[in-house]
Amino acid sequence: MRGLLQDVRYALRQLRKNPGFTAVAVITLALGIGANIAIFSVIEAVLLRPLPFKSPDQLVWMNGKLPLSDEAAVSPPDFRDYRQDNRAFSCLAVMGYSAGPSNLVGDKPEQVLTQIASANFFNCLGMRPLVGREFTLSDEQTNLPQVAVLGYGLWKRDFGGDRNVIGRTIRIDGADLTVVGVLPSDLPLLTEAQLWLPTPMLNSGMNVRLGHSLKMIGRLRSGVTLQQSQADLDAIALRLQKQYPDTNKDWFIRQRRLREVLLGPTRPILLLMWGAAALLLLIACANVTNLLLARFVSRQKEFALRAALGASRARMVREALTGSVTLALIGGTLGAVIAYGTVYLLRSFGPSDVPRLGSSNIDLVVLGFNFGISLLTGIIFGLFPAFQVSGSASANKLKQAGRASQSVGHKRMSSALVIGEIAISLTLLVSAGLLLKSFWRLTHVSPGFQTDHVITAKLSLNAPEYGPYNDPTQRARFWQQFEDRVKALPGVEEVGATSALPLGATHYDNPFHIPGRTYGPSDFDDAQFRQVTPGYLSVMRIPLIQGRWIGRQDVAVSPGAIVVNQAFANRFFPHKNVLGQRLQLMGDPQQTREIVGVVGNVSLISLSEPDWPEMYAPYAQYAPSLINIVVRAKGNPINLVAALQAQVSAVDKTITLSGVRSMDDVLETSVSQPRFSSQLIGVFALLALLLAAIGLYGVVAYSVSQRTNEIGIRMALGASRQDVLRLVLRYGAGLALIGTAFGFGASFAATRVLTSMLFEVSASDPQTFLIVAALLMAVVLGACYIPARRAAKVDPMVALRYE
């Protein structure tokens, strides 16, 4: 132990003695280790941390499987059958498809995000209410919700964390509900809901077997496997298919672990980032190994002396390793500081759709990882130089009058390390290049509408006085008043509304029939469906291709009209005039609708998705309770926020707007994940390029210093400065070319994993490969140029004396 402490003291003294070497090595290691810690802290928070539910591995997520979709929701009647008949689950529960805004009337009206949940939903997740109780089967036996459970955040914010809130009446969308419970936490992984209402199973909407509107979860009984539970679900599905052939033909339930559903989509991108960070650390290790090799060459005589004085090889290896581990631990400490800043940046600017990203931090687990990785790094980069130097320590070295020289083994190792660094850098650069090109392509896709000068907000008209379940005409009337007021506002160019905004919309089943065509039982066509107001088209600047757009003449009592997009016309009426054709939408108050116009396609889900067939129905004829208003402003649309809220309150003081955003922001958010991944890997790739350039610079500079005498001889023999410059550059370029060749091979293999993340770019895109290789060559040759120029300036007189 005393010997080890002595070694550490000696290592620290050596590092102090060589501040230039120490600074370069520590910064290099800190960058590599810091990147790894930062990414690990995100992975720990997002992927490794257990789900905040009891025994989360027992929880499964269930989707309906239809011929057209693997991701269908479950209908309330089907859910009730599964809940009653299954044997594999200790509980089955559902929640609404998504949280929607409701108007909570308290001291001041506000919109809160509400979601419905079945009896036993929270218990099924393994949560016990903090106060009160959760929903019971009797809470479900109503036409409209009568009770509510408060989310933790809302309870703290609006009710001051008052435990006596149980039994109090709150007014939601004009209905009085009794608070029966408070959740111990919100459920950010599952939903943004702030307030929970029970599933009103007696409501007519809850008895439509084709109304796939619920998300189902279950908890496996102890000892039950996924295969067994799947068999149980399949048996129920087959029974339902027989019992309800009109609605359940080909219906099955597909199940996955809840963890996989919630965290699975982010796993590939985070693992890719970790891979990139690991490669960066490898490059850092290679750099420091090279630095150590060069330094140990200058310490050959010292080690020879130690050997002569009786030091064993193991003792010398230990001393050398102590030095490298000490260096790595210092680098790791600085790396932790870098990681702390990086994690802060990732939390602040990372994509909002990466779950639990906000909870990533440098905790004890991460610090433990940091220590481990630093230790390992120190051993990895220190091992080879340690064995080299201890092995080469011999009495002969003592006789060399202080003249250190690099052995063939050293040279080969240094060259191999630099070649490896360049190959890894190229791989990272190609990956970054592909992702950036993909991102560039994505951001140059026209969404089919213009986002500039447009603001959007959510408006919920769930209040009973507007007839949420039985009187859409009142909602239409509200809209008419609101629209007239907004239009009159200075700075407003046009106003409209839609039931779902493009970019970020969710797929819903929107079954319809085309009259005159033959369908089997439970067969239907499907397209995306929006209810829109007349102003929507001009606010969004969507082009009208054929016929007319929805107008003010399309009111509840006028003939049903519908507008479709180009993709719809191409798919369902190819080579036919689509105008005048009729559609029969399921659940539509109108018997049939006539197609009166065709508009351009817009990106509904994301910019990378293909154009989906879409239908637009007049809001006045089919008014949903939740709409997204869109307003085109003459100036900055954000300036209109207060005025819009004032106009809503002027029509009804209990209604408020929520989710106010510019459409530019909506567009930006839709590409936040590809931007995040391309930018982050871009940063890693640039760091890798920098480190590789430093590595090559170091090796070439060291080579030049070793070859000073040779350069002098060449000059004495008539070599010009250009000859010397070429000589050194050729050496560097040779290493870079070999590295690039290996890098091409590695890149071809590595970029296969990127295929699913690329948009309109091949994983082996030759343009990207060539540009990146040219960039890499330019940078590394630039790095070689510095020592090459220095070599060219060598005074042959001095160089010849150097011997």
Place this chain on the structure above:
Amino acid sequence: MAETRQPLIQIEELTKVFYTDEIETHALSGVHLTISKGEYVAMSGPSGCGKSTLLSIIGLLDTPTAGKYLLNNKPVENLDFGDRSRLRNQEIGFIFQSFNLIGDLTVYENVELPLTYRQKMPSADRKKRVMESLERVGMAHRVRHYPSQLSGGQQQRVAVARALGGHPSILLADEPTGNLDSRNGEAVMELLQNLHREGATICMVTHDPRFAKHAEREVHLFDGKVVAEEELQKLMADVHA
């Protein structure tokens, strides 16, 4: 016979001053020297007398602080680095005390090296010259060997071949026997003498009087000046006194 020869090197009032911090060191002070074509000159003198500095200036490795230097009747004292490199490559052949062969290159490549710096020399011509040179020094059978596989004497022979390969106007030898034992030293001196007999101009720096005797003429330097032999002995005696 020397009177009938054309002058190859003409040096007048040559001065070289080194500046280190604020100290001026006069390495050469008003040196006059002429070396004719075909002449074999030995330069001698005590350590620090300026022999190597003068040889470096003659070899265009260094430039004088003042004075005139004509090589083949052309002034070369003010040439830039590039022109000096070109001229050095074409007109001068160096033989160093420590051979200065490049360890990573074979014997053939070492001899070929100065020729590779000539822009328009076909490789066939290069090969011919290399082999001729190696044959002249008796090392043609070792073309594929590396310097480390040769004895000191053999290495110096290769160095001589390298100097000869470029068909230089003059061979400059800086203590060519300094790193050799007496047998190999004699052999190298014999080689230089043979080359001289064949017409080569040689300027050799040596501090060994035995080898200086091989030259046609001996130039003595003392404190940066060319002095007559008698004067040198007097000066040396004063120093030792």
